[in-house]
Amino acid sequence: MAQQxxxxxxxxxxxxxxxxxxxxxxxxxxxxxxxxxxxxxxGREIRRLEERHEDQVSELRKQLxxxxxxxxxxxxxxxxxxxxxxxAEVVAAAALAKVEVTTQTSGFNVRMAAVEQRQYTGxxxxxxxxxxxxxxxxxxxxxxxxxxxxxxxx
Numbered sequence: 085m086a087q088q089x090x091x092x093x094x095x096x097x098x099x100x101x102x103x104x105x106x107x108x109x110x111x112x113x114x115x116x117x118x119x120x121x122x123x124x125x126x127g128r129e130i131r132r133l134e135e136r137h138e139d140q141v142s143e144l145r146k147q148l149x150x151x152x153x154x155x156x157x158x159x160x161x162x163x164x165x166x167x168x169x170x171x172a173e174v175v176a177a178a179a180l181a182k183v184e185v186t187t188q189t190s191g192f193n194v195r196m197a198a199v200e201q202r203q204y205t206g207x208x209x210x211x212x213x214x215x216x217x218x219x220x221x222x223x224x225x226x227x228x229x230x231x232x233x234x235x236x237x238x
């Protein structure tokens with residue numbers, strides 16, 4: 085019976101050997117060298133892509149900077165135009181105010197000259213009139229005094 089078990093065992097081993105493919109033994113050095121070369125090429129490709137990406141980012145930053153500069157320049161120009169227009173309005177208003185003040189001042193000067201002339205003319209008349217009343221009152225008082233002395237003596 086032991087013999088029969090050994091025979092069956094050998095028969096199974098034989099069948100396994102026939103059905104199992106044989107794997108040739110290869111030196112892994114060539115395969116490793118190929119993988120290392122592929123990894124190096126992959127690293128070079130990654131560096132090229134990184135450089136390309138950095139160049140693209142740099143170009144986009146440059147374009148963005150130029151766009152921002154253009155926009156700020158346009159806003160500054162718009163603000164300059166607005167301020168210049170407002171300044172022109174203020175200058176025109178100041179010129180108009182100057183004309184009005186000059187007109188009013190010349191009118192005031194004419195009226196003031198007329199008032200001063202009337203004052204000088206009227207002042208002379210009133211001074212003469214006031215002096216006339218003073219003379220009249222003085223004459224009446226003198227006449228009264230003379231009349232009183234004369235009446236006392238008679």
